[in-house]
Amino acid sequence: MPAAPDFPPAPDRVAVRRALISVSDKTGLVEAARALADMGVELVSTGGTKAAIAAAGLAVKDVADLTGFPEMMDGRVKTLHPVVHGGLLGVRDAPEHRKAMDAHGIGAIDLVYVNLYPFEATVAKGGDFAACVENIDIGGPAMIRSAAKNHGYVAVCTEPADLEEVLAALKADGATALDLRKRLAARAYARTAAYDAAISTWFAGQLGEQAPQRRTISGELVQTMRYGENPHQKAAFYRTSEARVGVANARQFQGKELSYNNINDTDAAFELVAEFEPHAGPVCAIIKHANPCGVASGATMVEAYQRALACDPTSAFGGIVALNRTLDAATATEILKLFTEVVIAPDADEDAVALFRKKKNVRLLTTGGLPDPLAPGETFKSVAGGFLVQSRDDSRLTAADLKVVTRRAPMPEEVRDMLFAFTVAKHVKSNAIVYAREGQTLGIGAGQMNRKDSARIAALRAADFGLDLKGSACASEAFFPFPDGLIQAAEAGCTAVIQPGGSIGDDKVIEAADAHGVAMVFTGLRVFRH
The missing domain is CATH 3.40.50.1380 (Methylglyoxal synthase-like domain)
Incomplete structure (x- = not known):
């Protein structure tokens, strides 16, 4: 030296x-x-x-x-x-x-x-x-x-x-x-x-090096924030050189600067709606604290929003709304009836923008498109003294990927509901249980230490808002280790279950499904999210 x-x-x-x-x-x-x-x-x-x-x-x-x-x-x-x-x-x-x-x-x-x-x-x-x-x-x-x-x-x-x-x-x-x-x-x-x-x-x-000997992350400062997750924490927002459509490159029309939690939740919401292919039609996701509290498709954007809101209107208060289509005046009018922190969409028409300008505290973001959910990329997480790197979860299921493991095979409409529920479950903090029917979430259980509690909480949420789980599909983003979670879901009214499978207790879970007349499929794919 x-x-x-x-x-x-x-x-x-x-x-x-x-x-x-x-x-x-x-x-x-x-x-x-x-x-x-x-x-x-x-x-x-x-x-x-x-x-x-x-x-x-x-x-x-x-x-x-x-x-x-x-x-x-x-x-x-x-x-x-x-x-x-x-x-x-x-x-x-x-x-x-x-x-x-x-x-x-x-x-x-x-x-x-x-x-x-x-x-x-x-x-x-x-x-x-x-x-x-x-x-x-x-x-x-x-x-x-x-x-x-x-x-x-x-x-x-x-x-x-x-x-x-x-x-x-x-x-x-x-x-x-x-x-x-x-x-x-x-x-x-x-x-x-x-x-x-x-x-x-x-x-x-x-x-093709997945784990090079040295790794550097760089970004360009977008915003110095008033605070981070909590007021005593300092925070800043950086944009990477990755050309990915999303919150980092969005246009903000109005309102206060986005907070640390706003950006985190808005990203989660927009990544979720981007999962649904164009033929799914208008889809709306409402996010609160990085978890979905309602996701739905509809014949129109306003219908998709109304159906998503119906899943949990209490939690939706002060949440984030993400749309996979242009925000129009009718949808804007509905959204503005309830306090919302951020609305993000690929675009917004002039009438919708004019309506939002009357509500200065609501942030409206447009991105010019949707992120490609199948595009390669990486995610990072800091730990003491280092950081973890993994490839983005770019998985996508089709009906052809499902393996029927019960005596009763699911009906076509149940398959559609299962795929919808599993797509949402991919974006719910684990342990995740999602009930859905006809392109609408009915109950979501998140962040529990066991799957049975998630199934029970999701059913309670549905009951709280008058949503009947009879004939619904239930998605679990990781396997059921015991029959109790599946039994809880079946007793709540679901008739079809989608889960990865792979537990040493699979045989008992399948036996319980058959005993309750539930059709169950294995995906062979776990979409666990911490």
Whole structure:
């Protein structure tokens, strides 16, 4: 490990006399370059960036004029040179550094503005392997890291907003402050870390590595929150580079900022309605504390909402409503009759938006589409000293996947009800029991320590709201370890049960189902969710 040299303290104020600019995204480039030129800053640039600055009639020096080497190898080599990195890394007040800079004709660079090749965007657009590799920036991250390391003298910008801060400081007193340069350096290292994380994650995916030796998660700050799950906890919301439709990329029309719990629940609700294929028609899910309290389909969106609400109107108060179709005025009118925290849908028509504008405390989000429930992806969970990673549960059942294990086979309508109930159960915190009939949940039991209690609570909820379980289907997201849970469901009125199977007690559970005239199928698929 290198020993820390005895450098003089970094100055508080550093005047900017030379700026090196090399950007992939040229938004606002000319305006920024002109502002710097007007302040007497010498501009140095490369390739397309230099051409754009010169085309605006501004004086700009080519990096090749500093290094004595032309750009080569299709632009792969242009800034990787001691004259560039010496100008960035040189500690101007250190005699040995100053001596080396003078001896080799290395001029100081006081400002670096670099944004990187669009690797993440190339991957998101489905670029092939060669295109993605070619969009891995080398010189850019090297310059950013050099400038950030020498933040005692160099201001480094990786985003237009960074450069705006620097320009404001220069206009105010002609120099950058050490505190500003430190903050810019921290952002710069975060940017290169996120960039490298995106590359390593993509490479691991290309190689089919499910568990690479090292794993980095990166995100871009969307929102600093007032608090987390509870008022004494701090929280922030970050967006990853994953191009997945959902709450992270939704448009919010109105209302207060989303809270930590709002975002968590809204994501759960929207992921649930996305499970239902287009032929299922309009589907509504109402979520409270990350668990569904009602899910239903309908001939119209308003009918789907009304049927979902009927499952548990008490719990729906202050909940999250997710729709899989455009929010229309009729549905908006119904939703607004009960206090709701958030409504999320692929789209909303003008009349619906106008109705919501009259209720400033209700947040309306639109996403432009539905997430693909079969798309690959990963989920993360922190633990003390580490984190768990697993692939998303992208499972989907069809009637062909079901194995009848009882003497009585289910009727076609029972199969439809079982598949509906099992789809919902996949999004209920375990142990989960869901009763459903004709595309409507009738009772949901969640979060219990045993399956019998979940079955009993779900039946009690149905009774509380006048919903008859006779002829319903019952879904359990994991196997029944004992007959008691199934018997509880049968006595509540269900006539068909869907469960994964696989318990050592399967034979007794099947025997109990036959004794109660219940048709039961095994899925061979567990969708347990903690």
